[in-house]
Amino acid sequence: MSTSAAPVPEGPSGVGEGAPSALQRVFGALRAIPVVWYLTIVLWVWIAAINPLFAEPSGFLAYLKQAAPLAILAAGAFFVLASGEFDLSVGSLVTVCVVVAAAISDGDPSKTWPVIALLFVIGLIVGLINGVVTTIFRVPSFITTLAMLLILDGAVWLYTSGSPKGALADNFREIGRMGIEVPVIDQLPYSVIILVAIGAFSAWLMRRHFGRQVLAVGDNDRAAALSGINVTRVRITAFVLSALSAVIAGILLGGFAGVTAQVGQGLEFEAITAAVLGGTVLGGGRGSVINAMAGALALTALFSWLNLQGVSGAFEDAVEGVIIIAAVAVASYRLREGS
Amino acid sequence: MTTSTPPVAQHPGPAAQGGSQRSAASRFWRALTKTTTGQVYLALIAILVICWAVVAIKGSNLLTIDSITDMLIRSVALGIVAAGQTLVIIGMSLDLSVAWVISLTSIVAAVVMDGSNGNIVPGILAVLAVGAAIGLANGLIITKLRVNPFIATLGVALIIQSIIESNWDGVVEGVAKGLENSLGYSEIGPLPIAVLLLAAVYLAVWFLLRYTRFGHQLYAVGGSEEVSKLSGVRTHRVLITAHVICAVCAAITGLYLASRLGAGSPLVGTDGGYDLESIAAVVLGGTYLLGGRGSVLGTLAGVFILAILDSTFNALEVNAFAKDVARGVIIIVAVAAYSFRAKGRRVRKIGAGPAATGNAPQTQTQGANA
Amino acid sequence: MRGIKKDFLGVHVLHGIDLECAAGEVHAIVGENGAGKSTLMKILAGVYTPSAGEIIIDGTPQKFNHPLEAQQAGVSIIYQEFNLLPDRTVAENVFLGREPKKGFIVDRAKMERDTAKLLHEFAPDDPIAPDELVGRLSVAQQQTVEIAKALSLDSKILVMDEPTASLAAHEVERLFDRVKRLRERGMAILYISHRLKEIFELAQRITVLKDGNKVKTVNADEVTSAELVKLMVGRELDQYFPPRGDPSKRGDVKLRVRGGATEVLSNIDLDIHAGEILGVAGLQGSGRTELARAIFGADPFLEGTVEIDGKPVKINSPKQAIAHGIGFVSEDRKTEGLTLAQSIRDNVALAWRGLARGRRSQLSINVKDLCQAVELRSRGGLGQEVRYLSGGNQQKVVIAKWLATEPQLVIFDEPTRGIDVGAKAGIHDLIRGLANEGVAVLMISSELPEVIGMSDRIIVMRNGQIAGELPAGPTEAEIMFLATGEEDIEAKTEADLAKIQEELSSAGEGGKS
Numbered sequence A: 001m002s003t004s005a006a007p008v009p010e011g012p013s014g015v016g017e018g019a020p021s022a023l024q025r026v027f028g029a030l031r032a033i034p035v036v037w038y039l040t041i042v043l044w045v046w047i048a049a050i051n052p053l054f055a056e057p058s059g060f061l062a063y064l065k066q067a068a069p070l071a072i073l074a075a076g077a078f079f080v081l082a083s084g085e086f087d088l089s090v091g092s093l094v095t096v097c098v099v100v101a102a103a104i105s106d107g108d109p110s111k112t113w114p115v116i117a118l119l120f121v122i123g124l125i126v127g128l129i130n131g132v133v134t135t136i137f138r139v140p141s142f143i144t145t146l147a148m149l150l151i152l153d154g155a156v157w158l159y160t161s162g163s164p165k166g167a168l169a170d171n172f173r174e175i176g177r178m179g180i181e182v183p184v185i186d187q188l189p190y191s192v193i194i195l196v197a198i199g200a201f202s203a204w205l206m207r208r209h210f211g212r213q214v215l216a217v218g219d220n221d222r223a224a225a226l227s228g229i230n231v232t233r234v235r236i237t238a239f240v241l242s243a244l245s246a247v248i249a250g251i252l253l254g255g256f257a258g259v260t261a262q263v264g265q266g267l268e269f270e271a272i273t274a275a276v277l278g279g280t281v282l283g284g285g286r287g288s289v290i291n292a293m294a295g296a297l298a299l300t301a302l303f304s305w306l307n308l309q310g311v312s313g314a315f316e317d318a319v320e321g322v323i324i325i326a327a328v329a330v331a332s333y334r335l336r337e338g339s
Numbered sequence B: 001m002t003t004s005t006p007p008v009a010q011h012p013g014p015a016a017q018g019g020s021q022r023s024a025a026s027r028f029w030r031a032l033t034k035t036t037t038g039q040v041y042l043a044l045i046a047i048l049v050i051c052w053a054v055v056a057i058k059g060s061n062l063l064t065i066d067s068i069t070d071m072l073i074r075s076v077a078l079g080i081v082a083a084g085q086t087l088v089i090i091g092m093s094l095d096l097s098v099a100w101v102i103s104l105t106s107i108v109a110a111v112v113m114d115g116s117n118g119n120i121v122p123g124i125l126a127v128l129a130v131g132a133a134i135g136l137a138n139g140l141i142i143t144k145l146r147v148n149p150f151i152a153t154l155g156v157a158l159i160i161q162s163i164i165e166s167n168w169d170g171v172v173e174g175v176a177k178g179l180e181n182s183l184g185y186s187e188i189g190p191l192p193i194a195v196l197l198l199a200a201v202y203l204a205v206w207f208l209l210r211y212t213r214f215g216h217q218l219y220a221v222g223g224s225e226e227v228s229k230l231s232g233v234r235t236h237r238v239l240i241t242a243h244v245i246c247a248v249c250a251a252i253t254g255l256y257l258a259s260r261l262g263a264g265s266p267l268v269g270t271d272g273g274y275d276l277e278s279i280a281a282v283v284l285g286g287t288y289l290l291g292g293r294g295s296v297l298g299t300l301a302g303v304f305i306l307a308i309l310d311s312t313f314n315a316l317e318v319n320a321f322a323k324d325v326a327r328g329v330i331i332i333v334a335v336a337a338y339s340f341r342a343k344g345r346r347v348r349k350i351g352a353g354p355a356a357t358g359n360a361p362q363t364q365t366q367g368a369n370a
Numbered sequence C: 001m002r003g004i005k006k007d008f009l010g011v012h013v014l015h016g017i018d019l020e021c022a023a024g025e026v027h028a029i030v031g032e033n034g035a036g037k038s039t040l041m042k043i044l045a046g047v048y049t050p051s052a053g054e055i056i057i058d059g060t061p062q063k064f065n066h067p068l069e070a071q072q073a074g075v076s077i078i079y080q081e082f083n084l085l086p087d088r089t090v091a092e093n094v095f096l097g098r099e100p101k102k103g104f105i106v107d108r109a110k111m112e113r114d115t116a117k118l119l120h121e122f123a124p125d126d127p128i129a130p131d132e133l134v135g136r137l138s139v140a141q142q143q144t145v146e147i148a149k150a151l152s153l154d155s156k157i158l159v160m161d162e163p164t165a166s167l168a169a170h171e172v173e174r175l176f177d178r179v180k181r182l183r184e185r186g187m188a189i190l191y192i193s194h195r196l197k198e199i200f201e202l203a204q205r206i207t208v209l210k211d212g213n214k215v216k217t218v219n220a221d222e223v224t225s226a227e228l229v230k231l232m233v234g235r236e237l238d239q240y241f242p243p244r245g246d247p248s249k250r251g252d253v254k255l256r257v258r259g260g261a262t263e264v265l266s267n268i269d270l271d272i273h274a275g276e277i278l279g280v281a282g283l284q285g286s287g288r289t290e291l292a293r294a295i296f297g298a299d300p301f302l303e304g305t306v307e308i309d310g311k312p313v314k315i316n317s318p319k320q321a322i323a324h325g326i327g328f329v330s331e332d333r334k335t336e337g338l339t340l341a342q343s344i345r346d347n348v349a350l351a352w353r354g355l356a357r358g359r360r361s362q363l364s365i366n367v368k369d370l371c372q373a374v375e376l377r378s379r380g381g382l383g384q385e386v387r388y389l390s391g392g393n394q395q396k397v398v399i400a401k402w403l404a405t406e407p408q409l410v411i412f413d414e415p416t417r418g419i420d421v422g423a424k425a426g427i428h429d430l431i432r433g434l435a436n437e438g439v440a441v442l443m444i445s446s447e448l449p450e451v452i453g454m455s456d457r458i459i460v461m462r463n464g465q466i467a468g469e470l471p472a473g474p475t476e477a478e479i480m481f482l483a484t485g486e487e488d489i490e491a492k493t494e495a496d497l498a499k500i501q502e503e504l505s506s507a508g509e510g511g512k513s
Helices: A022-032 A034-050 A055-082 A090-105 A109-135 A141-159 A168-177 A190-207 A211-217 A219-224 A231-256 A267-277 A289-308 A314-337 B013-021 B024-034 B036-057 B065-090 B098-113 B117-143 B149-167 B175-184 B193-211 B213-223 B223-228 B233-259 B272-282 B296-315 B320-349 B362-364 C036-046 C067-072 C089-096 C108-122 C139-151 C169-184 C196-202 C225-233 C288-295 C318-323 C333-337 C344-353 C356-363 C367-373 C391-403 C422-436 C448-454 C476-484 C494-510
Strands: A181-182 A186-189 C002-008 C010-016 C024-030 C052-057 C060-062 C075-079 C155-160 C190-193 C205-208 C212-217 C253-261 C270-273 C277-282 C301-306 C310-315 C326-329 C410-413 C440-444 C456-461 C465-471
Touching: A034 A289, A055 A090, A055 A186, A055 A190, A055 A211, A055 A231, A055 A267, A055 A289, A090 A141, A090 A231, A090 A267, A109 A141, A109 A168, A109 A231, A141 B272, A141 B320, A141 C010, A168 A190, A168 A231, A168 B024, A168 C344, A181 A190, A186 A190, A190 A211, A190 A231, A190 A289, A190 B036, A211 A219, A211 C344, A219 A231, A219 C010, A219 C333, A231 A314, A267 A289, A267 A314, A267 C301, A267 C367, A289 A314, A289 C410, A289 C465, A314 B149, B013 C089, B024 B036, B024 C139, B036 B296, B065 B098, B065 B193, B065 B213, B065 B233, B065 B272, B065 B296, B098 B149, B098 B233, B098 B272, B117 B149, B117 B175, B117 B233, B175 B193, B175 B233, B175 B296, B175 C410, B175 C494, B213 B233, B213 C089, B223 C356, B272 B296, B272 B320, B272 C253, B296 B320, C010 C052, C010 C212, C024 C036, C024 C196, C036 C155, C036 C190, C036 C494, C067 C075, C075 C139, C089 C108, C089 C139, C108 C169, C139 C155, C139 C169, C169 C190, C169 C196, C190 C196, C196 C225, C212 C225, C270 C288, C270 C326, C270 C440, C277 C288, C277 C422, C277 C476, C288 C410, C288 C440, C318 C326, C318 C440, C326 C391, C333 C391, C333 C456, C344 C367, C391 C422, C422 C440, C422 C448, C448 C476
Parallel strands: C024 C190, C024 C205, C075 C155, C155 C190, C277 C440, C277 C456, C326 C410, C410 C440
Antiparallel strands: A181 A186, C002 C010, C002 C052, C052 C060, C205 C212, C253 C270, C253 C301, C301 C310, C456 C465
16 A cells, blocks of 8 residues: 555556656557457458458458348347356347248338338347346256257247248348448448447447446356346346347348348357457456457458368368367466466 | 274264164155155156156057157167266266267268278277267366366367368268167167167266266366365366266267168267257256256156157157257256256255355355354 | 465465474464465465475475375365365265275275264264265364364375364364374474464464565464564554544434344344444354345345334345445455456446436446545556455445445445455544444444444344344453353453454454455
């Protein structure tokens, strides 16, 4: 304890060690940038070097458009992971959205908006069930959401008998495919607009009470509860956000993927991989939603890069598996060492 | 080790003495009603009766010799994986890679045997070796790299999936006829060989858990890794061993399924949903999902419960996918029921002290006059 | 042990400690909470590897990477926190890690026989069945099992970390007999305790630690307990406490409990006035913490009525308690008070964020001002993670967290546990400051001088009930009389009195470090 009586509780770090030089400050600032951004940028540059089209606005926007659904899912996954839980049902929920939308609207453009509203209702219900079963019935979330995965997959097959019926209306598909015509960059895809909007909304949310509460709950739910935080409500909300992100991702994916019962397969794990790659700590309490979304951008870029290297699609899974194990291992090593 | 060995049979407290004086029948009744495993078996009987009645109302019989044999056979594949899964869950870990291990080992069996009966032994050895290697990888990643078991084994599953998908895209012929005719479809007396295999696996795992140091230490590690370590248990070694056995169990299932199909199949594991189903069976069998408590005999009952439900759904001609839905619901209900009970137990154990407190050994010091 | 250093997360916990213990010696280690005693012992037991320094046993340097290696080198340890598995039997716990084998299988019969023998030797009149689950035993029985477990190792070096915390007097005596016999057999024993009387009874030499440094090693017969205390705290024993409140300024009754009962508590009748500090004393397990948790709604009252400002209220959750203006500085900061990975700013705002929207908007908070109010000093700024703060500063963060909700009643449970002496006075000033501003304060403490020095009024708990109430400034004997229920305490010998006193003052410290 300092003996000085002057109440100076706050000071920038490094006070008393002499002002850092400009160079130190630049290095400090660079080190503060999470690794995932460097990874992303390196991949972008590398891809652009191989394929110059990527560096052009349209090429880059096409990449963003492709990455948007996963990035949105990663944002949703972030909230659940940061609160200390898992959500493995999002992939199946994406499938449900696409299949249900196709079957109900059956190509009729006038039904698009009501169908979208219905999808959000479904997402809300799924998220609520996940959250309530996990928090109130105290079922570990990976079991809850794995079972939800089973239930949703079963429901899809039950509903479609294996081969999805109907088709998506053109205006439904445009959301994922098309964009606003903008002079310089040709076309600004809706999905990129939605991606940016969701990124901004999530970042805003994390600065609000809710976001701080999510991190507090994930860090130490006992202390949070004793501080009057409604832990149950915070976690349920996180599950609902995750499910809603799956609905949005499903609407976008419906645009460029076909209507199949496999459209969402494996996405739950990809979203978690992206979030972890972006520095989200499993078990909760640490991470940033923007970095989690950057993790999705990096992962998508990595897959494109692998494609350009001529690596087969089947190999992508292995890469994903290695990445997530490595990312979690590095995170747990760093937590232990306290660096 | 203590230096003294003289018998001190008169010393054990009255509680221990009183226990052994009860009649065998009353002890059996106590075991049935007071232990979790006993209760699981009671539940198994209740479910059997209810399902039999429901099917009987529909005008057919659930309990013919044929259908019982059928249920047993169906229980073999799941049962063997679930036995391994029980071990890792008791150790507070988890293995989600088993489904892919099953697929991979079924292919390995086909490839190594290559249709020749002479290659059965190398084939079996190869299958077991692949299983052991994957289990070792799982165990090392979880203990040495400290990766959450759930992520670690899913990551490994993805890697195995890639290996399978980039090398084989359909059924792989080549499982030796000899294996098919023995393990797959032959009987000793009234019992199929496969059922004997199931019994052998359960006996072995039960023995491991109850009578070996490994078993004792596995329960300890699952109860508290910290306490076990402080007591001098090589916790990593114990957990890695559990993972190796679990993956080997999955490999045996892979071998068995290959013998039934007469071929290896890239999808046989995932189509069967063995990852989740095995966890479901373990949980239904009363093993605590957070480690340290449970029994493999309970898991066997869990496997039978799932098989009975399966047969009942079939008899009632329920849609295959509705079964998935029903299974998901059953898993959740089972886990929820057990976690409520576990909560009640903990509160009782520490008196009415701080009920929300985390690990038990610490909290016990607080509720002094409980 | 020579030059032992240990860093955690970049924090130096031990700064080069030398310690030696001869065969046939009991060497006591004393020091305040946080002095580094337990860390040092855990290094010896192979739990932590030292950042520098070496351990030498019988002339051979040792390097332990796992507790098993320390065990094999002849070190066994009785841990302060129980090192037992509640779901395993007594015998399985005692022989964990070295289960006797007969061929391939564990010899359960031998294991239970040997356990029974060990336990019988140690506690013949309190039979513990070797096949009973440890979770079903009483705390004292668990302590017995823990001791039996360490003794069964038959090692060369025995470390005892507060072994008597939850033993009854006659069990303590038996333990001492045992320790003395082990000493005579040539075992080297390191004995950690807060109870100076025990130390003088057992130890030949005493090493005093303070803030991770060795202060001194002294021969037990060359030092008095007063000198020892001075070495430990680095100053005279009489502590500074802020002046008490002016009784005439005591406000109306803020909180009134009538007939409060939970599973542990019964017949709780309690008034806390605005502007006073009501101290709560009692032995460990008397229901002190339970009382706090019941008022705060964490384990709410099941019966009885609670009034705040004369209006009946129902408090069934911490959230409701906070809405009624109650704050709770809990016993265990790290697991119940703070979110360690979050910033100071987020921790200070934590309880405020949980308030209802309307109330929250009335109370705009300024984290910086709050930190100034509690005199929190952090070099890392408000964005620093609280896990890097010292114990005292962490406690200030917890207090600031409650100040943010503008509480009417604040409950402090062991407010200065694990906080170094210098920071204690600061916390005491803060508590008195709150009372002077008209806040009602309920303060639980197992340190009698703290309760006596701080409180305007004291209630003493016993067996889940309020055994009695005392005015400001009672003697320790008066509190002990109520806490133990000993009618003839006056007749007790000086020695017994001292024992009870020590038990009382260190009672709460057995559970947590």
